[in-house]
Amino acid sequence: VQLQASGGGLVQPGGSLRLSCAASGRTFRNYGMGWFRQAAGKEREFVALDWSGHTYYIDSVKGRFTISRDNAKNTVYLQMNSLKPEDTAVYYCAAASTSGPFAYTSAREYGQWGQGTQVTVSS
Numbered sequence: 001v002q003l004q005a006s007g008g009g010l011v012q013p014g015g016s017l018r019l020s021c022a023a024s025g026r027t028f029r030n031y032g033m034g035w036f037r038q039a040a041g042k043e044r045e046f047v048a049l050d051w052s053g054h055t056y057y058i059d060s061v062k063g064r065f066t067i068s069r070d071n072a073k074n075t076v077y078l079q080m081n082s083l084k085p086e087d088t089a090v091y092y093c094a095a096a097s098t099s100g101p102f103a104y105t106s107a108r109e110y111g112q113w114g115q116g117t118q119v120t121v122s123s
Contacts, residue, residue, distance in 0.1 A: 001026035001112050005093045008117030011083055015121070016097040019078040021093030021114055024062060032096040033069055033076040036107060037089035037119075044092070047103040050076060051096070061087075083121045 004068040007019040032051030038044040048067040055067050064083075069076040076093060093104070094110035096102060100110050 001028060001031060001095050003093050003095060003112055003114035005091065005114035005117045008119045010095045010122065012061045013081050013084060013121055014118060015083045016079070017083065017119060019080070019091055019093075019117060019119075020076075021069050021076045023074045023076070023095065025074070028074040029071040030097065031112075032098055032102070032104065034094045034096065034104065034110060035067060035076075035091060036076045036094060036110075037087075037091045038116075039086075040087040043090075044107050046107075047091070048078060049103075051098075058105075060067045079120070083119075085120065088119060088121050090118050092116045 003021050005021045007046045011017050034049040035047040036044050037047050050057045050067045050069050064081050066079040093114040095112040
């Protein structure tokens with residue numbers, strides 16, 4: 001599967017953005033779809049995952065971010081509300097081909113990556 005992320009931009013603190021990740025391939029529904037982010041000078045970190053009917057989030061975004069997917073459109077979304085300056089990063093979507101539980105917070109578990117989209121939260 002190939003991934004194309006979009007939707008980033010500049011937003012004021014407290015604002016919202018919705019990221020999209022369009023995937024090619026007919027087996028999209030079989031993949032765990034995740035979002036990661038990487039701030040300048042920091043390691044890439046897990047943000048959210050949609051897999052097997054469940055969603056998972058890093059603690060710092062719980063209650064503010066929502067991951068969802070539309071299998072008919074081969075697209076996964078990340079709705080980001082109440083954005084904070086510390087959310088500033090390049091956001092990447094990623095796909096994991098797995099039939100069972102996996103270490104979903106580890107970037108190594110994901111075999112396909114989108115190109116990244118910049119999110120900047122600043123006044």
